[in-house]
Amino acid sequence: MNSLPVNVAVEGNSDEALARALLRECELPTGVVYVQKGKDNLDKKLKAFNQAANHAPWLVLRDLDRDAACAPELWRYCLRNGPHTWFCESRFTPPNPGCWRTENA
Amino acid sequence: MQITHLKLENWRNFLHVDVPLKKRMFLVGPNASGKSNLLDVFRFLRDIADDQGGFQSAVQTRKGVSKLRSLHARRYSNIVIDVAMEIDGKSWTYRLEFTQDNNRRAIVKKETVAANGRCLLDRPNEQDNQDPELLTQTHLEQIQANKDFREVVDFFKKIRYLHIIPQLIRDTDRSSGKQWSPYGGDFLEQLVRTQEKTLKSRLRRIVAALKVAVPNLKELELNRDDRGTPHLRGLFSHWRPDAGWQLEDQFSDGTLRLLGLLWGFLDGAAPLLLEEPELSLHYAVVRHIPGILARLSRRTGRQILLSSHSAELLSDPGIDANEVLLLKPTREDTRVTVAANEIEIGRLLEGGMSIADAVLPWTAPPIVQQLTLFGDAP
Numbered sequence: 063m064n065s066l067p068v069n070v071a072v073e074g075n076s077d078e079a080l081a082r083a084l085l086r087e088c089e090l091p092t093g094v095v096y097v098q099k100g101k102d103n104l105d106k107k108l109k110a111f112n113q114a115a116n117h118a119p120w121l122v123l124r125d126l127d128r129d130a131a132c133a134p135e136l137w138r139y140c141l142r143n144g145p146h147t148w149f150c151e152s153r154f155t156p157p158n159p160g161c162w163r164t165e166n167a
Numbered sequence: 168m169q170i171t172h173l174k175l176e177n178w179r180n181f182l183h184v185d186v187p188l189k190k191r192m193f194l195v196g197p198n199a200s201g202k203s204n205l206l207d208v209f210r211f212l213r214d215i216a217d218d219q220g221g222f223q224s225a226v227q228t229r230k231g232v233s234k235l236r237s238l239h240a241r242r243y244s245n246i247v248i249d250v251a252m253e254i255d256g257k258s259w260t261y262r263l264e265f266t267q268d269n270n271r272r273a274i275v276k277k278e279t280v281a282a283n284g285r286c287l288l289d290r291p292n293e294q295d296n297q298d299p300e301l302l303t304q305t306h307l308e309q310i311q312a313n314k315d316f317r318e319v320v321d322f323f324k325k326i327r328y329l330h331i332i333p334q335l336i337r338d339t340d341r342s343s344g345k346q347w348s349p350y351g352g353d354f355l356e357q358l359v360r361t362q363e364k365t366l367k368s369r370l371r372r373i374v375a376a377l378k379v380a381v382p383n384l385k386e387l388e389l390n391r392d393d394r395g396t397p398h399l400r401g402l403f404s405h406w407r408p409d410a411g412w413q414l415e416d417q418f419s420d421g422t423l424r425l426l427g428l429l430w431g432f433l434d435g436a437a438p439l440l441l442e443e444p445e446l447s448l449h450y451a452v453v454r455h456i457p458g459i460l461a462r463l464s465r466r467t468g469r470q471i472l473l474s475s476h477s478a479e480l481l482s483d484p485g486i487d488a489n490e491v492l493l494l495k496p497t498r499e500d501t502r503v504t505v506a507a508n509e510i511e512i513g514r515l516l517e518g519g520m521s522i523a524d525a526v527l528p529w530t531a532p533p534i535v536q537q538l539t540l541f542g543d544a545p
Contacts, residue, residue, distance in 0.1 A: 069511070092533070094511075094528050094529050095528060095531070095533075096524075096528045097528070107518070107519075107520055107524065109518045109519060110514070110515045110516075110517075110518025110519055110520040110525075111515070111518070112518065113514040113515065113517055113518035114511050114514040114515050114518065116514060117510050117511055117514055118510075118511055
């Protein structure tokens with residue numbers, strides 16, 4: 063693993079394990095993990111994580127729930143008041159990563 | 168009066184440190200990353216300059232050069248401490264390099280002092296070459312030799328370290344005979360040594376501040392028992408008059424720690440070193456510690472260096488990223504950087520995060536969740 067460590071932002075402790083597993087699967091080292099206390103807290107800090115992603119790779123895991131129809135729409139919604147440049151890319155994820163992990167355990 | 172820059176080589180956890188220091192510095196890092204060891208540099212200088220101390224004593228109380236030297240020190244293995252200071256408008260630098268001889272005695276390899284860029288001391292000098300035994304002492308501890316830089320010696324002597332352990336304040340027998348105990352062992356004796364007028368004025372200010380955290384506290388007074396042992400009495404509100412007097416052994420840990428902290432803030436003007444001042448205190452009180460320190464620093468010019476793990480303490484919006492030293496353990500040593508110099512932290516702060524939110528995740532152990540498995544059967 064000679065790649066740059068990927069910093070992680072997640073909603074809670076259980077998501078941290080999922081993020082680590084994902085990065086391990088991709089053979090990427092895990093950097094600093096920012097565990098937020100729930101979706102609302104994570105959303106408030108997305109602008110900051112997006113800003114930091116200008117400099118280093120980041121992985122942000124967030125439940126889709128019923129907040130949007132799909133991941134790009136959710137991403138646009140979460141960063142609606144932010145800058146015009148998005149340094150993060152959105153990827154399609156299952157509506158609830160926790161369920162996905164349990165199913166794949 | 169403040170330390171403006173610190174350079175270290177081979178000191179305990181640190182192979183190399185080179186950081187500027189502000190009036191107020193927060194040391195943040197994981198457990199065992201070396202926060203106390205970093206603060207210990209200043210205590211070491213204080214111990215050398217202290218009338219009862221000296222270079223050999225300062226090294227011996229730390230179990231010798233081999234315990235002070237970084238385990239990862241390379242071929243050039245001298246321990247180097249280099250500090251820059253501002254004292255009464257004058258810029259000073261003090262540099263000490265040392266190692267040990269074949270008898271494991273600490274030996275000065277180099278000692279320099281400069282004021283406003285002018286060199287006042289450069290050892291080893293001719294006298295040292297003629298009598299190498301002189302290198303077992305620094306000039307900080309020799310009154311005849313340090314006339315030209317007495318300000319530096321006095322500055323080091325005044326550095327205070329405070330890590331109040333409430334049990335030691337309560338256990339007066341264990342701490343008898345101690346002076347300037349960093350753990351509060353002689354805290355009550357320190358109070359007794361203070362001039363009565365100053366003591367009363369400080370206690371009044373402390374009670375006023377303590378009332379915020381301990382609303383029932385009405386009054387504090389110091390007196391001695393029949394054996395001459397000093398005691399602190401506090402009057403707490405009670406429906407029966409005079410029923411609420413309690414001695415220090417009945418005070419809560421939080422009350423004693425806050426009391427000790429407030430006293431430490433008021434006592435002296437030289438740098439104050441604090442270890443985790445948040446311990447035993449309610450989070451609502453902890454949140455205001457940076458504010459107290461900022462006001463104190465503005466009013467008295469006092470420099471305060473403190474270590475902390477507290478999100479509450481670091482969530483103060485007044486804390487600048489230039490005031491935070493980040494300690495990051497690596498395989499070989501611990502790296503120390505100013506948080507503002509970490510680009511990612513800078514970006515997170517620009518994005519609106521607080522220092523606590525941006526910095527503390529850097530200090531969390533990577534597999535901390537594993538701790539919860541401790542309770543499982545083997």
